[in-house]
Amino acid sequence: MTVPPSDSVPSDSAAFAARVGAGERAFRMLLAARGRAFRCRDGTGLGVDETGCAIETDAADPRCVLVRRDGTWDPVDGLAAEARAVLDLYLPIRPPGAADCMTVAHLGQSLDGQIAAASGDSYYVTGPANLLHLQRMRALCDAVVVGAETVATDDPRLTVRSTAGETPVRVVLDPRRRLDASRRVFSDGEAPTLLIAAEHRVARQCARHGLAEIVGVPVRGGRLVLAALLETLHDRGLKRVFVEGGGTTVSGFLEAGLLDRLHIAVAPLVTGRGRPGLALLERERVADGLRPAHRVFRMGADVLFDCDLRAAPCADRDLEPRRVL
Numbered sequence: 001m002t003v004p005p006s007d008s009v010p011s012d013s014a015a016f017a018a019r020v021g022a023g024e025r026a027f028r029m030l031l032a033a034r035g036r037a038f039r040c041r042d043g044t045g046l047g048v049d050e051t052g053c054a055i056e057t058d059a060a061d062p063r064c065v066l067v068r069r070d071g072t073w074d075p076v077d078g079l080a081a082e083a084r085a086v087l088d089l090y091l092p093i094r095p096p097g098a099a100d101c102m103t104v105a106h107l108g109q110s111l112d113g114q115i116a117a118a119s120g121d122s123y124y125v126t127g128p129a130n131l132l133h134l135q136r137m138r139a140l141c142d143a144v145v146v147g148a149e150t151v152a153t154d155d156p157r158l159t160v161r162s163t164a165g166e167t168p169v170r171v172v173l174d175p176r177r178r179l180d181a182s183r184r185v186f187s188d189g190e191a192p193t194l195l196i197a198a199e200h201r202v203a204r205q206c207a208r209h210g211l212a213e214i215v216g217v218p219v220r221g222g223r224l225v226l227a228a229l230l231e232t233l234h235d236r237g238l239k240r241v242f243v244e245g246g247g248t249t250v251s252g253f254l255e256a257g258l259l260d261r262l263h264i265a266v267a268p269l270v271t272g273r274g275r276p277g278l279a280l281l282e283r284e285r286v287a288d289g290l291r292p293a294h295r296v297f298r299m300g301a302d303v304l305f306d307c308d309l310r311a312a313p314c315a316d317r318d319l320e321p322r323r324v325l
């Protein structure tokens with residue numbers, strides 16, 4: 001999938017279509033439509049104009065991408081397969097006009113369940129299509145959350161670079177304040193950044209760590225109370241939250257029942273014992289495990305499980321056919 005730089009402004013719709021491809025156009029429509037109110041009557045169509053802005057159209061307009069049917073947004077008939085796959089995957093994350101809160105987590109893991117080698121090296125477990133997916137998820141969400149160990153090991157930027165959209169607020173869980181202010185998220189000024197520390201380690205309001213704002217969150221049993229963290233983010237208008245890793249952080253959100261969706265990308269790779277992905281409390285029987293409703297997407301050589309943790313669990317072996325991104 002070829003993606004142009006996000007700052008390229010096309011001069012007309014034909015050039016736009018030729019340059020970005022159907023999938024990226026559909027993605028940009030979702031981006032442009034986020035947070036905007038539409039009439040949302042059945043029959044309303046949404047498209048993207050030559051400058052990448054979301055517009056109301058009728059379903060027959062060639063620029064139309066989504067149409068409102070029976071109270072939900074559906075891809076318009078006859079859409080290119082690539083655009084349909086993009087909408088299938090991202091429409092539940094950011095339906096046009098939705099104002100409610102959602103928390104989604106992602107991990108990219110090997111066949112043997114590892115998200116990094118024992119040294120912490122994780123470049124790269126999954127391939128370029130999944131890395132583009134991560135940037136699209138950042139762009140669709142208001143905040144991206146990572147644990148202290150990910151910042152300590154990877155020194156990530158957590159920016160949006162390879163697709164359209166803006167970098168969301170970056171949120172680092174560093175309860176003990178162990179990370180140095182020279183880390184890129186705290187020093188590059190690419191986007192607003194919050195350092196989340198245990199409440200008792202925050203001396204005063206409006207304290208800063210490098211360019212980041214320090215925010216105190218209550219602790220229970222030695223762990224940050226993640227429900228309180230989400231409340232703090234929501235109060236700041238950060239309603240769509242993307243938890244990008246690592247395994248400890250995603251497991252905490254999952255165990256606390258705070259995730260609406262979970263994306264697990266499995267790469268055809270065996271790393272040997274390294275840093276584990278999900279690590280939840282023991283369950284006595286396999287039958288006590290989670291078996292979430294899910295869809296399956298192909299991303300290059302990787303396979304993404306998109307689990308809907310708010311839907312009824314799926315029946316044993318109830319796999320949907322593969323879709324291709």
Ligand SMILES: NC(=O)c1ccc[n+]([C@@H]2O[C@H](COP(=O)([O-])OP(=O)(O)OC[C@H]3O[C@@H](n4cnc5c(N)ncnc54)[C@H](OP(=O)(O)O)[C@@H]3O)[C@@H](O)[C@H]2O)c1
Binds near residue numbers: 175
């Ligand atoms: N493949 C992927 O998808 C992916 C994604 C991201 C990262 N990674 C890799 O994964 C590794 C890091 O993952 P990880 O699981 O070891 O660590 P992590 O999740 O990045 O960070 C865990 C740390 O964050 C803090 N933390 C997170 N949740 C907390 C809570 N509820 N309460 C208190 N503190 C909390 C704690 O910091 P303290 O230790 O200070 O208490 C905890 O030890 C790195 O090697 C990185 O390269 C892979």
